Amino acid sequence: MLETTQTTQTVNLNELSTVELAQALAARLAIHEKDWHRLKANRSARACEQAAAALVFLLKKQPEEALPRLNQAAGWLDRSISAPPCPTHGK
Structure with a gap:
């Protein structure tokens, strides 16, 4: 049985909806401010x-919201896009 720990409780992954699992994955993979640079x-x-x-x-x-993000993911992988310079540096 697959389980994951959230704070002090354990949640059975089978109890979560597919959307909830995807949201948890997105939250885990999001680049947070402290890791941005x-x-x-x-x-x-x-x-x-x-x-x-x-x-x-x-x-x-919501495919109209998904498509630009898929294009961005592809752009990162095929090197057609790059990170813009940090707006707080170089002024």
Whole structure:
């Protein structure tokens, strides 16, 4: 039986909906502010973040929101996009 720990309680993954699982994955893969500078140009991390977000939108039947995120994920993987410079540096 697969289980995951959330704070102090254990949740059986079978009790979660597919959307809830996708949201948990998206939250886990999101690049948080404290990690932004370290991961902003990490192609794998950025592609995972965007693909997971796209999956959430697909499962919520919002393909118009999923498609740009899938395109962003592909852009990170095929190197057609890059991280913009940090707006707080170089001024």
